[in-house]
Amino acid sequence: MKPVALEANIKPPGLHQAVLNNRPVRLDASDSKDPNTGDNSGLSYEWKCKPVNSSQNVCHFGSRQNMFPLKGPVLEIPENTLPVQKTFNITVRVSKPRIPSGTASVIIFVASGTKPEANITCNLNCITNKVIPSKLLALEVNCENCGAFAIVISAYVWKLWKQTDLLPMKILPLSDWVSKSPTGYNKKSVVLPPGTLNASSTYQFDLQIFYNKNASKVKLEYRFRTNQPPEGGSCSVDPTSGQALITKFTVSCPGYKDNDSPLTYSVYLKKKGKSDTLLYQGNEETTSLILAAGLPQSNSWLELTVYISDSLDTSTIVSLKVQVQTPKDDKKPFLEWLNDVSKEAVQEKPSDFLQRSLGIVDMLETVKPGTNATAENELETNIRERLLDNLENVKDADKGMLLQMSDLVNKLIAQKGDISPTMEASEIISNASKNSNLKIIVLMLSSYHTFMNVFGAIGSLNNIIRSSDHFWAHLGSDLVIEQTLMRPLKSTDGLTRGSGMTEEQTCIMDNVFPHIFRIQ
Incomplete structure (x- = not known):
């Protein structure tokens, strides 16, 4: 040997x-x-x-x-x-x-020298007059005369100040940002995850560097301003009430302006205790939506959340309410009506099909067992299979449609434990047909929140975890996986919009990830 x-x-x-x-x-x-x-x-x-x-x-x-x-x-x-x-x-x-x-x-x-010759440098999100709140901010200290044979640093202490509008600068409690930071406040580097900072605000990091066994210290500061979201407009929905899966509700957000164009409009259906549902994402300020019925306990009211985002991913958020009631048909049972609606949905253009399908599966969750459980289960399975089969016909899907497709597959598969062979085959075909596009989209989404450079070229998808003496050196592989693979799922622009993941969703994504990432 x-x-x-x-x-x-x-x-x-x-x-x-x-x-x-x-x-x-x-x-x-x-x-x-x-x-x-x-x-x-x-x-x-x-x-x-x-x-x-x-x-x-x-x-x-x-x-x-x-x-x-x-x-x-x-x-x-x-x-x-x-x-x-x-x-x-x-x-x-x-x-x-x-x-x-x-x-x-x-x-x-x-x-040479008797005190640290140090400065604060930025590694990520470094435009000091336009730091993006939805992206990670990473700062670290560089000291040319610090080290084991030079000036020995005994401690770092970071403090964060904030100023909004014309109010004076105010120190932020550690609980407001340290609990979110993987580096804390007493290391050579400081990292703020996406969503820690507010838009249109001025911040300042004050850093105290202690040396000479804590007998001496130097002070540094790093001031920056976060990006301003689009402003000057308003949002409305018309009509404010209608029938589920029938009425077309128009959401309009005219008048928003921003120097960082183009603007992107995203409309989500807010769901208490569950992942929000993406209904629309695109560059049009006006869109038509087809909605599921609201819950009876909320008097059929639904909450829509509209994100008006600039090209730097800084958003203005508007909430709208709309009342959507289940149509009453005394001649036809509810499940049969849903079956007819699903037949109509597969004949529509892809964007309308995805919207209506998401509404159908939401309403399938409200179906109460009847007297003929076998026939009802068969009819419900037929509806789900029909919608899943039609995903193969969705061509040239953009980012928003791919997210809707992922959401729809998740809901269709997760709703029932008894997945039929037809549905399983349809899911495989659907995943295969959108595999190459999904790779690109997921990689693009993850780039919004990537903690470090872990992705290789899209073609080969060979990935490594970087390790050096810079700010990412203290992170283990578990945190890298959480920050790079899981963050796109859990964050604002991710697949589940930050409302958490159910066990069924995790299972679905576990099956999808091997087709997207290959990690070494």
Whole structure:
């Protein structure tokens, strides 16, 4: 069996290190090991140094001209040896007879000063006069003279202030933002998830950096303003009452303006305790809707939520109410009437079919058992199969229609535990027919909220979890999965609109994800 290469390790860890020229530097490679034996017996060490951005191949430090190459597990550079404002790449090679050697490197920057030379930099959502509330904000501290051999930072403390309109700046309680942040308030970086900030507001992060064993501190600040949502318009619905699956309700939102065009209009049916249903999404300020009946306990009133969003995904939210009653037909049972409506729905254009189908499945949930349960179950199954079969005829679906299709499949499959072979086959065909488009749409949705760069090219869909000494380094794979794969489902622009996921929905998405993502 071919032996495994040696593992070279340098302490203190970290690819980049800042050092002060008036302090000694000690790099230790004694933790290197032979993975074939599990120990470091018989290892030889050789240190080399090369200046970065220099034509020289070997480091020359004043009176210590011939310091490299150096043998032994520990490299010690005396104080006042390294030149200030220079960068060096130091490498150790670990070797052993008949075993492939291993190498490890550290890049050191030689700094000076007695206090941290630090600044706050932005990694995501960085336009300071137009930070987008619906996207993640990520800041971190850069300090060129901080490190194990330089100025040692003992603590970071972030505070967030907010100003709305002409009111004075006010500090936000930690409970308003720290509980939502995966980084908290006392790390080198700070991350605010989507939805933490309000639109049209000015914020300021104050950061205190403690050093010299908490005896000293420096203060930094980062001020920014969030994007302003579309304004100047109003929304209405006409008529304000009508019959379920028959009346066409017109939702109109004229007059909204924003510098970041085009505007997108999204209309959701709000459902208490369940995922909201997307009824429309597009660039038209006026749309017609076909709705299911409201619940009797709410006197048949439904609540619609309209999002008027600019191209940067900042929204004005308007709530509308409409009364939708179940049509009364004394000559025909309710389930037979729904069956007739489903036959009409499959003859309509795709957008109307999806709207009416979502209303039909909502009303199927209200069907009460009758005297002939077998016949009623068969009729209900026929309705669901008919709607599912017709999904194959939905062509050239846009983003909003794909979301409606996913919602419809979820509801059709989740409503009954006894999925017929016909429905199962229809679901497979439907998923296959929209597979390539769904990949693109889901990847696009996830880009709104991605915590880091985990997606590769759409063609190959090879994905990796980035890990470095920057702001994403402290995150485990579980959090990466939650932030990248689950966030698109649970957030405002996601499939379930943030109202949580039922067990049935989770099951459906578990079956869909393998066709969309391949994670390594």
